[in-house]
Amino acid sequence: MDWFWSFPHMNDNALRELRRAIDDGFRNFTRGYGDMIEGVFEPLRLFLIQSEWLLLNTPWPIVILAIATIAWFASRSWAIVVGSVLTLLVIGYFDMWDDTMRTVSMIFVCTVVAIALGIPIGILMARSNRLQSIVNPVLDVMQTMPSFVYLIPVVMLLGIGRVPGVIAVVIYAIPPMIRLTNLGIRLVDKDVLEAADAFGSSNWQKLKNVQMPLALPTIMAGINQTIMMALAMVVIASMIGVQGLGQPVLRAINNQYFTMGIFNGLAIVGIAIIFDRISQAYGRRLQKHLEIVHG
Incomplete structure (x- = not known):
C-alpha cells in the first residue's frame, strides 16, 4: 500500500x-x-548613467528645491513640501545623500521604462478581451514569483551590473501599471464614448481626448504602485551590483551592522513616503478636476 x-x-x-x-x-x-x-539594452544603460550623473553632480540645495517644487505643483500642500524637504535634509545629515540619489535615479529610470511599456500594453488589453485573458495569467506569475528568481535569468543573460538590476526591477514592478491602465480605460463611462462616436471621433481621438484623460487618476494609482514596488526591490537588486541604499543594507545584513541597516532602511522608507504622498496627491487633484469638468 x-x-x-x-x-x-x-x-x-x-x-x-x-x-x-x-x-x-x-x-x-x-x-x-x-x-x-x-x-x-545599451541605450538603457546610458540613460541610467546620465540620470545618476545628473543627480550626483547637481548641488544638493538645487535637488531639494526641484523636489520641493515638484511636490508643490503636484499636491498644492505645504505639509507635503515641508515633509519632503525635511526628509531629504535628514538623509543628507546622516551621510546617505549619494546613495539616495543613486536609488532615486534607479527608481526614476525603472518608472519611466515601466510607464513606456505598461501603458501601451494596458491600452491593448482594454481593447481586446482575448489579449486580456492571455496577459492576466502572465501578470499573476510576475506578481507572485519570488523576486529573487528574476535575478537568475537576467544575470545569466547580462551579467552583474546596473542594466540587469533595472530589468529585474521593471519585471517586478510593471504589473500594477499594466493592470490599472487596463482597468482605467475599461471604466470610462460608455455614454461618454457614445457621445464621442456621435461627434465622429476616430479610435485614436477617443483614446487621446476621452479615454486617457478620464483614466488618468487610475493610471496615476498604477504609477504610484509601480514606484512602491520598485523601491521594495532595491535591496534585492543590490545583490547583483545595483548601487544605492540597498547595498549598505545588504552589507549590514552580512556583517550584522544594526545601525547601518536601520538608517539606510529608514532612508528607503523616507523616499517611498515622499514619492507616495506626491503621486497620491496628484492623483486626487486629477480626480477632483475631472469631477468638476464632467460634473
Whole structure:
C-alpha cells in the first residue's frame, strides 16, 4: 500500500535530464545571443548613467528645491513640501545623500521604462478581451514569483551590473501599471464614448481626448504602485551590483551592522513616503478636476 500514500512523481533520472536540458539550452542561448542582447539594452544603460550623473553632480540645495517644487505643483500642500524637504535634509545629515540619489535615479529610470511599456500594453488589453485573458495569467506569475528568481535569468543573460538590476526591477514592478491602465480605460463611462462616436471621433481621438484623460487618476494609482514596488526591490537588486541604499543594507545584513541597516532602511522608507504622498496627491487633484469638468 506504500504506492497509495506516496505522491506519483517523475523518475529521478528523467527529471535530472529535463533540468539539464533546460539549463544547457539557456546557457547556449546566452552564449550565442548575450552580446546582441547587451547591445539592445545599451541605450538603457546610458540613460541610467546620465540620470545618476545628473543627480550626483547637481548641488544638493538645487535637488531639494526641484523636489520641493515638484511636490508643490503636484499636491498644492505645504505639509507635503515641508515633509519632503525635511526628509531629504535628514538623509543628507546622516551621510546617505549619494546613495539616495543613486536609488532615486534607479527608481526614476525603472518608472519611466515601466510607464513606456505598461501603458501601451494596458491600452491593448482594454481593447481586446482575448489579449486580456492571455496577459492576466502572465501578470499573476510576475506578481507572485519570488523576486529573487528574476535575478537568475537576467544575470545569466547580462551579467552583474546596473542594466540587469533595472530589468529585474521593471519585471517586478510593471504589473500594477499594466493592470490599472487596463482597468482605467475599461471604466470610462460608455455614454461618454457614445457621445464621442456621435461627434465622429476616430479610435485614436477617443483614446487621446476621452479615454486617457478620464483614466488618468487610475493610471496615476498604477504609477504610484509601480514606484512602491520598485523601491521594495532595491535591496534585492543590490545583490547583483545595483548601487544605492540597498547595498549598505545588504552589507549590514552580512556583517550584522544594526545601525547601518536601520538608517539606510529608514532612508528607503523616507523616499517611498515622499514619492507616495506626491503621486497620491496628484492623483486626487486629477480626480477632483475631472469631477468638476464632467460634473
